Amino acid sequence: MAAAALARGGFGLGRPGWRAKADIVRTVFVARIKIIARYKGAIFMESLIPIVFAAMPVLLGTTVAAQQGEDPGAVFCDTLLRASPTCTTNYKLYMLIGAATFSVVSLMLWLIGYWVRREQETGTLESLYLAPARRFWVLAGVTAYAFVRAMIAFVLAILLGSLLFQVNPFERGIPLALLFLAIGFLPLWGLSFLFGAFILKIKEADSVIQVLQWVLAFLMGVFYPITLLPPLLRATAGLFPPTVVTDGVRASLLDIDFFYGSVYGSLAVLFAMAIVMPLLGYQAFGFTERRLKRREGVGQY
Amino acid sequence: MSKKKIVEFSRYPIAFLALFVQIFLIIAMFLFASLAFTPEGTPASEQRALGAVVVYGFIIGLFLSFTLWEIGFSIREEQTRGTLESLYLSPASKVSSLVARVFAILLWSGGLSVVAILFVGGVVGGLPVANAGLALVVLLFSISGFLGIGFMFAGVTIKLKETAQLLVNGLQFFFFIFSAQFFPFAALRQVHPGIVDGVSKWLPVSYSVDVFRSLLIGAAEPELGLGWGIEILIVVAFGLVSPVVGYLIYKRLEASARREGTLGEY
Numbered sequence: 001m002a003a004a005a006l007a008r009g010g011f012g013l014g015r016p017g018w019r020a021k022a023d024i025v026r027t028v029f030v031a032r033i034k035i036i037a038r039y040k041g042a043i044f045m046e047s048l049i050p051i052v053f054a055a056m057p058v059l060l061g062t063t064v065a066a067q068q069g070e071d072p073g074a075v076f077c078d079t080l081l082r083a084s085p086t087c088t089t090n091y092k093l094y095m096l097i098g099a100a101t102f103s104v105v106s107l108m109l110w111l112i113g114y115w116v117r118r119e120q121e122t123g124t125l126e127s128l129y130l131a132p133a134r135r136f137w138v139l140a141g142v143t144a145y146a147f148v149r150a151m152i153a154f155v156l157a158i159l160l161g162s163l164l165f166q167v168n169p170f171e172r173g174i175p176l177a178l179l180f181l182a183i184g185f186l187p188l189w190g191l192s193f194l195f196g197a198f199i200l201k202i203k204e205a206d207s208v209i210q211v212l213q214w215v216l217a218f219l220m221g222v223f224y225p226i227t228l229l230p231p232l233l234r235a236t237a238g239l240f241p242p243t244v245v246t247d248g249v250r251a252s253l254l255d256i257d258f259f260y261g262s263v264y265g266s267l268a269v270l271f272a273m274a275i276v277m278p279l280l281g282y283q284a285f286g287f288t289e290r291r292l293k294r295r296e297g298v299g300q301y
Numbered sequence: 302m303s304k305k306k307i308v309e310f311s312r313y314p315i316a317f318l319a320l321f322v323q324i325f326l327i328i329a330m331f332l333f334a335s336l337a338f339t340p341e342g343t344p345a346s347e348q349r350a351l352g353a354v355v356v357y358g359f360i361i362g363l364f365l366s367f368t369l370w371e372i373g374f375s376i377r378e379e380q381t382r383g384t385l386e387s388l389y390l391s392p393a394s395k396v397s398s399l400v401a402r403v404f405a406i407l408l409w410s411g412g413l414s415v416v417a418i419l420f421v422g423g424v425v426g427g428l429p430v431a432n433a434g435l436a437l438v439v440l441l442f443s444i445s446g447f448l449g450i451g452f453m454f455a456g457v458t459i460k461l462k463e464t465a466q467l468l469v470n471g472l473q474f475f476f477f478i479f480s481a482q483f484f485p486f487a488a489l490r491q492v493h494p495g496i497v498d499g500v501s502k503w504l505p506v507s508y509s510v511d512v513f514r515s516l517l518i519g520a521a522e523p524e525l526g527l528g529w530g531i532e533i534l535i536v537v538a539f540g541l542v543s544p545v546v547g548y549l550i551y552k553r554l555e556a557s558a559r560r561e562g563t564l565g566e567y
Contacts, residue, residue, distance in 0.1 A: 039467070041467045042467060045467050045470055045471060048471070048474070049470070049474065052474040052477060052478060055478055056331075056334075056477065056478070056483050056484070057331070057334035057335075057337075059478075059481075059483075059484045059488040059489065059492070060331065060334055060335055060338070060355070060483055060484040060488065061334060061335065061337065061338035062338075062488055062491055062492075063484050063485050063487055063488040063491070064335050064338040064339055064351060065338045065339075065340065066487075066491060067347065067351075068339075068340045068343055068347075070340050072338055075337075075338050075339070075340050076337055076338055078340070078341070079336075079337045079338070091337075091338075202315065207313065207315050207316035207318075207319035207320065208315065208319065210319055210320075210323055211319035211320075211322050211323050211326075214322075214323050214326040214327060214330075215322075215326060217326070217330060218326045218329060218330055222330065223330055223331070223333065223334035223337070224330075224333040224334050224336065224337040225337065228333055228336055228337060229333075
């Protein structure tokens with residue numbers, strides 16, 4: 001209690017400056033990296049999972065089209081043409097991008113959700129609240145680590161998957177695809193905060209993460225163009241930042257239409273999400289924290 | 302132990318519901334994926350056949366994944382909580398303890414499978430359900446075989462600790478692909494005939510998927526081409542031999558951990 005009062009008071013004149021705040025982010029980031037470095041196979045497995053994920057619809061789609069004596073690429077292109085003026089026959093790369101982007105979203109949610117849950121279970125979350133550091137900087141360190149780990153998995157998955165599926169992701173649109181990923185990090189960050197708040201409140205991390213990642217996969221159109229969804233679901237899907245990121249990366253690399261009509265439209269929507277989501281997420285996290293502190297405390301699990 | 306697991310399950314209603322929703326979402330995603338490759342004007346009967354391939358393969362996948370995850374994860378949990386050593390000092394049968402860990406989830410998977418069939422049937426306008434009795438027998442032998450793999454992984458979890466989870470993850474995806482759980486074996490043959498002949502045909506799980514699926518669809522012959530008699534025999538042998546072999550491997554790994562004093566180490 002004394003420590004909490006001291007921390008609230010900002011340690012008299014000793015408020016942490018920018019250098020100290022950056023140091024918190026760095027320390028948390030390095031600590032998480034050190035922990036994951038102990039599990040050598042984890043990163044490799046995380047890169048393989050999107051490839052397996054992409055392989056399943058590719059194999060399924062190939063059979064479906066072949067049964068009708070059609071070329072899978074041509075049928076896939078026809079499906080895209082039903083809702084937009086451009087299409088691609090490169091369905092393998094389409095699936096690979098979807099699965100790799102999904103792995104980024106999924107990893108971010110798992111890593112943040114599990115971090116909160118682990119700290120709760122091991123009893124260190126309360127101690128963290130007594131430390132003279134704002135949660136924002138601690139969370140920034142954790143999310144930065146989650147993003148770096150997710151991006152390593154993304155890049156490895158795209159590279160290995162491209163070799164396996166014999167597709168070339170480097171033909172066009174790399175800078176634009178990277179721009180979508182970079183801007184997309186901010187709304188994902190906000191989404192992770194929202195998610196962390198939710199875990200803090202309801203505690204059942206495993207089930208919530210699992211179901212939410214499939215909801216996202218469904219709405220993101222990991223295995224299919226979201227134009228196949230009924231109108232209401234399609235509109236809802238368009239409001240999810242991961243959908244816009246996946247669509248943006250796909251449209252950049254495959255030269256197909258953007259969900260919001262043009263590259264500017266999709267970038268503008270993603271920019272808006274990049275501003276709104278982190279604010280919303282952090283507010284929700286702060287609100288949940290305050291409520292929990294007033295009631296049962298953050299350590300209860 | 303089974304009762305304890307069921308009581309534990311009932312205390313987490315969100316987890317219960319989440320599992321249910323998750324299954325529907327996965328199936329819906331695969332149905333939409335197949336829709337993206339379905340040419341316009343494809344007869345409804347072919348869409349139904351495809352729905353059946355996906356959902357029946359998925360049911361086998363569901364039982365396999367839950368068996369692999371549940372046994373290993375539950376051992377890992379006991380390790381982390383520090384209760385594994387005490388449990389092994391009790392005079393309770395180890396094999397009962399292992400089976401009891403998956404009992405609740407297998408029961409739940411059975412319920413999920415029925416609802417999955419109804420759901421996909423509703424979406425595609427009915428699924429073929431031929432030879433249901435024999436398919437059920439095949440499913441039971443398959444589950445017995447999966448338990449054997451689960452026992453083996455329980456031992457591997459004691460030995461490898463956290464890394465075993467990665468291994469389970471990898472194995473699960475390996476079976477997804479090479480046992481053609483979400484697509485016909487013909488798809489693997491299209492990629493390379495050697496995949497089916499060189500890998501799939503050597504996996505007992507592939508025969509579980511093939512026989513179960515082909516029986517329910519009412520196919521003239523199973524897809525792997527060994528004929529009904531031989532393929533059913535492989536599944537039965539898998540169901541009988543796998544638990545024994547799995548348990549022996551488990552006992553060996555457990556004994557080694559006891560000798561080294563690493564049973565409770567995590």
